[in-house]
Amino acid sequence: MGTEVVRFNDLRGKRASVRVAVVSAGVISPLGFGLDETLASLRGNKDCVSPVTRFDVEKCRCKAAGQISDERLNDRQNGAKTNRLHRATRMMTAVLDELLVTDPKYKPELTVIGTTSGGMSFGEDYYRALYRHAGLRHSARWIANYPPQKPVIDAQYAFGISAPCQVIANACASGTNAIGHAFECVRSGKYQRVLTGGYDAISELVFVGFDSLQAATPEKCRPFDRDRSGMVLGEGAAVLALENLESARARNAPILGEIIGYGISTDNHHLTQPDPSGRGPRRAMEQALQSAGRSAGEVDYINAHGTATTFNDAAEGRAITELFAKVPVSSTKSMIGHSLGAAGAIEAVICLAALKAQLLPSNINFRNPDPDLDLNIVANESREAKIDIVLSNSFGFGGTNASILIQKLAA
């Protein structure tokens, strides 16, 4: 655990390719705490976006977000020590707890987690105290809990895990990039078990930033709708326990699904806007299919990035239309907002829940199809369907695009 030294000469010429199981998972999102609540909210098409009260949004266009209840977080973890921690650490601890309750024997050799902003709100507290020249007595705590690796290390430490942590900050694609890289690490045969996922807690700086770009909407979040007007932010965390399938079966571990493909591409079009052609997202999706050895026709459901911004949905929609013939598509961000570095991980867990329940999650707040996008949107109501393979997309600032394919494992 965390002690492997890879000596390259030992590996020369060996290139294993093994199957990668998801043996356990944990999730906190505005949909709920844990897989069961998440699935129930998906079935109920729950709109989890609510007014922001954590900081002043009076001067922002958008005044709402998908948020995690502090009361529930505090109910789970209370005490002098945990009270000093950032909310992101509490979220990570809670999801790792859920994962390990399902599979207490899971011990990762490596941890790969996505985030965009770590303990950002503590950085804000520190800067505001500096600006006011008052209240700096907490600054050491704020500073110590600000770095993005801190919630991951502290959550691991709470459960006696000390695996080295690679924290990926690829903007909104971070979570899917983390899962994709973890998948490749296990598939290569170098690792038996890699813990992966993503987290992000809402913060004023990020909220105001998206508002300043006019990417956030004062209205409902309507991905792929003709009248979409922008995103709403969200927050949360999710972790997935990846393991060599043979190893998982050998120890009779529960298996939630199988990651079978991963694609990553980089748009060099613009720092914040996607290439309108959809070329980057298309390459990521094609690579994921190629890496899995699957065809587009075998995909039963796409959990789209679907932020509801004009440009993202147009580029992603175009890429999906070009590659897939009328596959059911939804953006679950319509229900929970965009949780940035956590989004890909939460949506991967949503995909696992969808595979388990044979349910197509809905794209709520959908009114009018966009005439420029020929998509089969799962509009407003979730519905049962036979689904074996799902694709999950995440795209982010910096032109980073990531797609993963998840498969239901036959009994």
Add this chain to the structure above:
Amino acid sequence: MNLRIAGMGWVTPLGRGIDVVWDRLIRGDEALAQPISDSVSDKTYSAFRVPPDALKNLLPHPRLRRASAISRFAAAAGLDALDGARSTIGEIDVQRMALVFAVSNGGVIYTKRFYHNVVESGAQSASPLLFPETVFNAPASHLAAILGIEGASYTLVGDGAVGVLAIKMASDLLDNEALDCCLVVGAEEADWLLCDAYRKWRLLKSEPPIEPFHEPPRGMILSEGAGAVLLARRGTVQIDAIDAGGNFSQRHKANEIVRRILHDLADEDACVIASANGTFIDLAEREAIENELPRGIVYSPKPALGESVGASAVWQVIVAAQALQTKRLPQMLHSGRQVGPNFPKNDRTVGKKAIILSCGVNQQAAGLRLSI
């Protein structure tokens, strides 16, 4: 798999370029600290800054027009590493190249400016031009655009050990035979806010010098810049082994993990390029070296170059690679208590292996070993 360093780039407070910086280190030069202040406070700190003329030859690019200093440092180091690699391994197909960018504090200058406007004047004054540059992967995005990379690009965030974790990620990426090489870049920019934060965290001293292995530790001085290594299957210096290490829950427990890393990487023929920076990590490294490699030559570049956090481990790798290729190590500056008997003297030759020990100040430690 065979992982080698094919090219390197270096932007530091001692200048830009492998030969330039190395010659100055060998001569015993150290960077000059500059006062760093901010309107939010009357406190002044010291930091080692990259001299403005270090980037004068950086080709203009639309992506760098409004970019922060960290992106410019990264671009210069990355381009230099590719130039160096071309002379070693020939033309490079960027479509078969990945990018892994290591950072700790990121674009702090623009982040502070962006948030200062919000605090001072409210959300309506938030700048849509500054916000995208506050994102951790903005420098990697600029570099990918400049180089034309359309495949894998990852930004890793961590403490001083993040550079080793980035090299570990690169090694895992290069298991994929569709890739020929991976550019690993570590970068950081200095700002008053960082100095104040590290000072409040009791890690920073007000003025140089950094005194590695001094007891008690007296603190570090922040610096800025970038380091880049192009990793490929051909090249002059080989990466023998990487230990992604692990995490320590409290400062006084850092010694356990650093010792284990050194135990795993130890080789009698190896010198140690340490991360000692005048803080608690020096004690952890000293204990590890005394127990696991007591006769090894030890060198830390931080008294000369400062603590560049996200860039520091890549800088250590560059020092190690240069030491192996030139058979020399610079003299350790301002060393306090000795680690074993073996701080390098000017005439001391270096063997065929070098160990990079990288212990960060925020709970991460890792290491790797090079050979020639």
